[in-house]
Amino acid sequence: MKFLPLVLANLGRHKRRTILTITSVALALFLFASLQTVVTTIASASKFGSARRLVATNATGIVFTLPIAYANRLQAVKGVEGVTWANWFGGRYGDGRRFFATFAIEPKSYLDLYPEMVVPAEQKEAFIRERTGALVGKRLMEVFGWKLGQNVTLQGTIFPGDWTFTIRGVYTPTNPAIGDDAFMFHHDYMEERLNRPGIAGWYILRIERPDAAPTIAKTIDDQFRNSPYPTKTGTEQAFNASFATMWGNVSLLMGTIGMAVVFAILLVTANAMMMGARERTREVAVLKTIGFGDRTLFGMVMLEAGVIAITGAVLGLGGAKLLYKSTHFNGGGFLPGFDVAPSTLALGSAVTLVLMLASGLVPAVRAARLPVVSALRQVG
Amino acid sequence: MKIPFVYNARSVFQRPASTAFTAVGIALVVAVFIGMLALANGFRAALARTGSDENALVLRRGADSELSSGIDRATANLIGSSPHVAIGADGHPLVSPEVYVLVPLVRLGDDSTSIGNVVVRGISAKAWDVRANVRVTEGQKPVSGRAEICLGEKIVGRYPNTAIGGKIRFAGRNWDVVCHFSAGGSAFESEIWGENEQFMPVFRGEAFQSISFRLKDPKAFEEAKRALESDKRVQVDVHRESTFYVQQSKLLGDILQFLAVVITSIMAIGAIFGAVNTMYAAVAGRTPEIAVLLTLGFHPRSVLASFLLESAIIAAIGGVIGCLLALPVNGFVASTTNWSSFSEIAFNFRVTPGLLLAGMIFAVLMGVLGGFFPARRASRLPVVQALR
Numbered sequence: 001m002k003f004l005p006l007v008l009a010n011l012g013r014h015k016r017r018t019i020l021t022i023t024s025v026a027l028a029l030f031l032f033a034s035l036q037t038v039v040t041t042i043a044s045a046s047k048f049g050s051a052r053r054l055v056a057t058n059a060t061g062i063v064f065t066l067p068i069a070y071a072n073r074l075q076a077v078k079g080v081e082g083v084t085w086a087n088w089f090g091g092r093y094g095d096g097r098r099f100f101a102t103f104a105i106e107p108k109s110y111l112d113l114y115p116e117m118v119v120p121a122e123q124k125e126a127f128i129r130e131r132t133g134a135l136v137g138k139r140l141m142e143v144f145g146w147k148l149g150q151n152v153t154l155q156g157t158i159f160p161g162d163w164t165f166t167i168r169g170v171y172t173p174t175n176p177a178i179g180d181d182a183f184m185f186h187h188d189y190m191e192e193r194l195n196r197p198g199i200a201g202w203y204i205l206r207i208e209r210p211d212a213a214p215t216i217a218k219t220i221d222d223q224f225r226n227s228p229y230p231t232k233t234g235t236e237q238a239f240n241a242s243f244a245t246m247w248g249n250v251s252l253l254m255g256t257i258g259m260a261v262v263f264a265i266l267l268v269t270a271n272a273m274m275m276g277a278r279e280r281t282r283e284v285a286v287l288k289t290i291g292f293g294d295r296t297l298f299g300m301v302m303l304e305a306g307v308i309a310i311t312g313a314v315l316g317l318g319g320a321k322l323l324y325k326s327t328h329f330n331g332g333g334f335l336p337g338f339d340v341a342p343s344t345l346a347l348g349s350a351v352t353l354v355l356m357l358a359s360g361l362v363p364a365v366r367a368a369r370l371p372v373v374s375a376l377r378q379v380g
Numbered sequence: 381m382k383i384p385f386v387y388n389a390r391s392v393f394q395r396p397a398s399t400a401f402t403a404v405g406i407a408l409v410v411a412v413f414i415g416m417l418a419l420a421n422g423f424r425a426a427l428a429r430t431g432s433d434e435n436a437l438v439l440r441r442g443a444d445s446e447l448s449s450g451i452d453r454a455t456a457n458l459i460g461s462s463p464h465v466a467i468g469a470d471g472h473p474l475v476s477p478e479v480y481v482l483v484p485l486v487r488l489g490d491d492s493t494s495i496g497n498v499v500v501r502g503i504s505a506k507a508w509d510v511r512a513n514v515r516v517t518e519g520q521k522p523v524s525g526r527a528e529i530c531l532g533e534k535i536v537g538r539y540p541n542t543a544i545g546g547k548i549r550f551a552g553r554n555w556d557v558v559c560h561f562s563a564g565g566s567a568f569e570s571e572i573w574g575e576n577e578q579f580m581p582v583f584r585g586e587a588f589q590s591i592s593f594r595l596k597d598p599k600a601f602e603e604a605k606r607a608l609e610s611d612k613r614v615q616v617d618v619h620r621e622s623t624f625y626v627q628q629s630k631l632l633g634d635i636l637q638f639l640a641v642v643i644t645s646i647m648a649i650g651a652i653f654g655a656v657n658t659m660y661a662a663v664a665g666r667t668p669e670i671a672v673l674l675t676l677g678f679h680p681r682s683v684l685a686s687f688l689l690e691s692a693i694i695a696a697i698g699g700v701i702g703c704l705l706a707l708p709v710n711g712f713v714a715s716t717t718n719w720s721s722f723s724e725i726a727f728n729f730r731v732t733p734g735l736l737l738a739g740m741i742f743a744v745l746m747g748v749l750g751g752f753f754p755a756r757r758a759s760r761l762p763v764v765q766a767l768r
Contacts, residue, residue, distance in 0.1 A: 024650040060551050061483045160442040245494040248716035264408035268654035271401035275661045
């Protein structure tokens with residue numbers, strides 16, 4: 001380490017090149033971290049789910065509804081502690097450019113089953129009390145600049161017409177996998193305006209013991225198997241996991257591009273390192289003459305590669321982490337909880353190490369093995 | 381006077397390692413550039429080709445997708461008898477009231493939780509004529525009154541039991557696969573088609589989701605739209621089929637395009653740095669040579685042009701390699717969910733000649749940008765000092 005000043009001085013000799021190389025490394029690792037985070041965000045969304053919650057949907061497909069009358073029958077199943085239901089509403093606000101999820105929920109039981117959604121007590125009460133009240137995610141409030149108590153009108157795309165609600169509560173999720181940009185209102189109000197079709201999009205159940213989940217799911221599905229509306233019941237985690245598979249090849253794609261980016265920059269860095277070393281052939285020979293050992297020289301070149309790789313990595317990985325953290329980026333609502341994961345940082349560090357070895361090794365070995373006499377004679 | 385091209389061509393191969401590294405770096409950028417745009421292209425093309433200019437699509441008023449729409453029989457009959465609907469060779473109107481639902485199917489593969497929300501479209505017998513780009517490639521069309529289905533080509537091989545004679549289970553019963561169809565690479569190829577009257581009772585009951593019809597006069601679309609939308613008996617929106625499907629692809633298409641641009645521009649910066657480094661080294665290594673050129677009377681402008689050319693050559697080599705790297709993705713099938721319609725769509729990467737050309741231009745541009753400052757330095761070398 002005592003040679004660090006010398007290594008730094010070497011780097012300072014071609015300031016432009018050093019800065020360009022470090023910037024390339026930083027940009028590459030920034031991209032790598034961003035792409036990798038898309039992958040981990042989708043993966044962590046698929047792992048989210050309380051072991052005590054089950055989701056029951058229409059067996060024909062998620063776009064089909066279930067009768068509201070199932071609520072009582074589900075509640076009666078042994079081992080089921082609580083039941084709530086929700087419906088996808090498909091509301092649009094303004095020009096409809098900013099997409100957000102709109103759900104009609106049974107307010108009291110829903111908030112009961114989702115302790116991850118934190119609502120101040122008095123807001124919660126106000127929301128439950130008011131038929132046309134709405135509960136809005138914190139981020140959505142900011143996106144549209146809404147205020148508590150304000151009236152907002154959504155256009156229904158599935159259930160046509162103008163729907164006006166009063167914002168009575170703002171929720172903050174404790175788990176990032178629950179989006180903080182959903183809009184929720186009373187299921188009963190929707191039913192009333194639609195002349196009571198008696199529909200629920202899906203049911204969520206809380207069970208007493210997680211290990212009873214498969215038995216309870218089977219009991220429920222068996223019960224409705226021969227009805228016009230058969231159910232498909234599974235854990236919340238399985239539901240989310242199958243939802244995440246809808247992204248299809250996206251993860252694979254992001255991963256592949258990430259690797260291409262890293263490899264491209266590896267070439268750039270290795271190239272710059274080799275050039276730097278070639279220029280200093282005579283210098284290395286001089287150092288050897290005055291007594292620097294082969295090993296020391298090897299170490300010095302590796303250290304130089306290391307300084308470039310590590311500085312770039314700190315800027316790139318750290319930059320990605322800070323940027324997404326401070327801007328609360330969430331992919332327009334599609335990637336809730338977008339945050340550079342520790343595993344991504346670790347992977348990025350491993351990439352940095354490989355980068356350092358791959359770009360430093362050839363010049364370092366060359367420096368260590370350099371025959372002094374012929375190198376001194378070399379012109380150029 | 382210009383410096384002969386041969387000089388640059390030979391110089392490029394003087395330092396093979398450095399040239400190769402820069403070229404391959406540029407090649408990777410070009411490959412990713414072409415690959416990502418091929419993806420965005422393929423997706424857009426799939427949806428843009430789905431609709432025809434000659435067809436109109438009718439949805440319930442306010443519905444933004446086929447899924448959220450609903451049209452009753454009376455409305456369907458009224459629209460079918462509109463004078464704006466073209467008449468087929470057999471004297472019947474070319475109209476197809478359709479049922480549109482999504483069913484979750486488990487994809488082929490080890491992961492049993494991997495599902496796609498596949499579009500199941502219930503069509504009338506006339507749909508095959510209304511949609512001019514649809515062709516049955518294998519088997520016979522479903523017979524009316526039977527539980528038979530026809531699969532789009534992109535479904536085949538990605539889900540189990542898709543061969544003709546296979547049975548696919550959804551909506552609580554088995555359906556016989558009797559044919560496969562192609563649709564010019566459009567999103568229809570990711571759909572399952574069957575008879576609308578078969579699907580109605582098993583899905584949502586007595587309602588269609590959309591009505592497609594061939595316009596009697598494609599130019600008179602606005603007139604047809606006005607006539608149907610102002611008809612007090614029905615509550616519908618009329619879209620030109622082509623524009624409707626393009627709209628459906630807008631969100632995802634824009635995201636893909638945006639990603640392609642952002643990712644490749646960041647990569648390009650890195651690649652340009654690589655070119656800058658290489659060229660500076662080239663200039664530094666050939667200082668005496670450049671001085672000789674200047675002494676011989678070559679104008680500094682010629683030296684500048686010459687080094688720019690050299691950089692462009694390296695980049696062009698990279699561009700060619702990049703194109704070659706990207707070519708194999710052509711035709712590769714990717715699938716994802718189109719969140720605008722919530723349905724799974726499979727589409728091909730489309731590497732077009734235009735895209736390859738764009739990749740080459742991009743490569744040369746990177747080379748010229750990267751070569752500019754080093755080339756300028758070369759042209760401004762103080763001759764006397766450099767010769768020493």
